[in-house]
Amino acid sequence: MPMPSSSQEPRIKALTARAVRVPMPQPHRTASGVVSESPLVLTDITLDSGVVGRSITFTYTPLALGPTTDLIRNIEPLLMGNAAAPAEISRGLAARFRLLGAQGLIGMALAAIDMALWDGLAHTHSVSLAHLLGGLPKPTQAYGAIGYDGPDESAKAAEGWAQRGFRGVKAKIGYPTVAEDVSVIRAIRRAAGEGTAVMVDYNQSLTPSEAVERLRILDAEGLTWVEEPSLAHDYAGHAKVAREARTPIQAGENWWGITDFAHALEADATDFVMADVMKVGGVTGWLEAAALANAHRIRMSNHLWPEISAQLLSVTPTAHWLEYADWWNPILADPLRIKDGMSDPAGAIGSGTEWNEAAVQRFLV
Ligand SMILES: [Mg+2]
Numbered sequence: 001m002p003m004p005s006s007s008q009e010p011r012i013k014a015l016t017a018r019a020v021r022v023p024m025p026q027p028h029r030t031a032s033g034v035v036s037e038s039p040l041v042l043t044d045i046t047l048d049s050g051v052v053g054r055s056i057t058f059t060y061t062p063l064a065l066g067p068t069t070d071l072i073r074n075i076e077p078l079l080m081g082n083a084a085a086p087a088e089i090s091r092g093l094a095a096r097f098r099l100l101g102a103q104g105l106i107g108m109a110l111a112a113i114d115m116a117l118w119d120g121l122a123h124t125h126s127v128s129l130a131h132l133l134g135g136l137p138k139p140t141q142a143y144g145a146i147g148y149d150g151p152d153e154s155a156k157a158a159e160g161w162a163q164r165g166f167r168g169v170k171a172k173i174g175y176p177t178v179a180e181d182v183s184v185i186r187a188i189r190r191a192a193g194e195g196t197a198v199m200v201d202y203n204q205s206l207t208p209s210e211a212v213e214r215l216r217i218l219d220a221e222g223l224t225w226v227e228e229p230s231l232a233h234d235y236a237g238h239a240k241v242a243r244e245a246r247t248p249i250q251a252g253e254n255w256w257g258i259t260d261f262a263h264a265l266e267a268d269a270t271d272f273v274m275a276d277v278m279k280v281g282g283v284t285g286w287l288e289a290a291a292l293a294n295a296h297r298i299r300m301s302n303h304l305w306p307e308i309s310a311q312l313l314s315v316t317p318t319a320h321w322l323e324y325a326d327w328w329n330p331i332l333a334d335p336l337r338i339k340d341g342m343s344d345p346a347g348a349i350g351s352g353t354e355w356n357e358a359a360v361q362r363f364l365v
Contacts, residue, residue, distance in 0.1 A: 053120020
């Protein structure tokens with residue numbers, strides 16, 4: 001994949017990918033089981049200038065940790081000696097993997113490289129990622145997550161987020177009955193106070209007709225959004241739910257790249273979008289999705305990756321909410337701060353992804 005380059009541009013010298021299993025500060029209960037650790041691949045790309053760019057890949061299950069780490073390492077020879085030009089490299093690698101497809105583990109590996117290169121480029125210029133992209137780091141209203149924990153535990157978690165100043169909370173629901181969903185929502189509302197936005201997430205668990213039925217009832221609860229009521233890639237189903245419900249629908253964290261975003265928005269599948277910086281294709285993919293969301297005048301939030309997402313939301317024209325999570329804080333030297341319920345990405349260089357190396361060593365697989 002040779003690319004033209006002038007002599008001043010830094011070139012890629014080396015890539016390392018390390019697998020870690022990071023225990024969560026608190027286990028996170030979902031409808032499909034308890035998540036107690038984050039399997040992550042930490043990618044470092046060293047440029048010939050000595051600058052290092054870093055990124056985090058989240059493999060959800062430890063079963064995918066080894067293969068994803070290997071994939072990222074296997075791509076190193078394709079990068080060596082190339083100019084550190086992430087958008088150019090992203091296009092080149094997408095073409096290279098067109099027959100296999102750039103979703104799943106390949107998509108994750110390509111995003112790892114893209115994010116690390118953008119981070120390295122921002123470090124080359126000693127600026128934040130937002131600044132490198134032509135903007136400035138700025139605050140975004142932030143919400144915290146609540147697991148599938150029933151009314152009492154959910155209320156306790158909501159109170160905790162509200163006490164820390166967060167402007168919103170998002171709970172996993174999809175209990176056996178809609179009455180239980182409502183009781184969890186009301187318990188959260190009581191605990192968090194009227195000024196706190198409440199979102200809920202069905203994690204794709206309903207059929208479109210079930211979702212329409214439940215939303216007829218949830219429409220009275222004043223929710224800020226209902227997330228992924230139905231299968232993420234059933235755009236027609238989501239469009240039906242979005243048409244019938246008064247509550248805004250949120251989706252996007254499981255869409256792979258700009259083509260999924262385009263198809264979903266063409267189908268009017270959702271009122272809001274949230275991009276997962278890994279699945280959307282790294283920084284390069286995020287910028288495309290942000291442009292598309294802006295063209296459709298749809299508000300855009302992030303999924304996980306609070307540090308790099310806070311930078312990217314700073315340059316997203318329709319930026320909406322920052323999803324905060326502290327899951328990966330143990331391995332970060334300087335995790336994203338929250339101030340007055342808003343992200344506080346000022347002062348970061350690059351994407352804000354610096355390792356706490358001692359912790360990384362402890363969690364290495
Ligand atoms: Mg979700």
